[in-house]
Amino acid sequence: MTSDAEIQTALPAFASGNVAVITGGASGIGLAAAKRFAAMGMKTVLADIGGVRLDQAKQAVAAIAGEDAVLPIPTDVSKAEEVDRLADLAYDAFGAVSVLMNNAGIGNNPGKPWENRDAWKRLLDINFWGVVHGVEAFAPRMLAAGKPGLIVNTGSKQGITTPPGNLAYNVSKAGVKTFTEGLAHALRNEPGAKVSAHLLIPGFTYTGLTEGATQKPAGAWTGEQVIEFMLASLMDDDFYILCPDNDVARPMDEKRMAWAIGDIIENRPALSRWHPDHKDAFAAFMDR
DSSP: OOOHHHHHHHOGGGOTTOEEEEETTTSHHHHHHHHHHHHTTOEEEEEEOOSHHHHHHHHHHHHHHOGGGEEEEEOOTTSHHHHHHHHHHHHHHHOSOOEEEEOOOOOOOOOSTTSOHHHHHHHHHHHTHHHHHHHHHHHHHHHHHTSOEEEEEEOOTHHHHOOTTOHHHHHHHHHHHHHHHHHHHHHHTSTTOOEEEEEEEOOSBOSTTOTTOSSOOTTOBOHHHHHHHHHHHHHTTOSEEEOOOSSOOHHHHHHHHHHHHHHHHTTOOTTGGGOGGGHHHHHHHHHO
């Protein structure tokens, strides 16, 4: 584990006393982030759907940082007005925000492209528009503060290789990737900006989205492992924070991603990795 002192020297945004806002902060990667930031002496704002889970998350973080250093705010990130309210309450309570993690997401599969429009819209409203709402509500204030700041948006490998299975989720996370790339470009071209954007790309992680798992699968990382990897990557100023897990190392991810973009370059059928005519070619490519 990288020491707090090393992190805070390399990344002033994480200085003790600074403020972090985390959406989807009541479980999984979001809660792991809140606990880690609290251990560094940061004040944390936990945004999530209200209820017992958010209350429990607040108590868990308060046990580390103290009651006065954590603020739970029930928030539906799909609604811009609620995220604007989140920003107002966070700034009113703690002052300038230095770290924003747009992490809230759902994985409910609405089905085929022509099915369940309302469920498709709900997933996209949370997973994609929730990120946009977070940036809209916080980025202008973070820039105006003139202090070092970080915006981390949680994407997914499924937004890059887009495997069959949950098309709506893939679409949402592909949107987050593209949006965050553009956000990073805009921030680095903003005069005087000290705020940067980064794309967190978890591997197989045991979270609230892990369907059907009552205990952590052997191949999965914990949320805590993801956050430690994220912090180390941020210290290296990585934009793409591509996490491995216990089953998949980076070389395998790189090959899968290279094959996916190769579909365009080689003019193969869409998602050729799963096409019967290209099964053997993909297997040979992975064995190189």
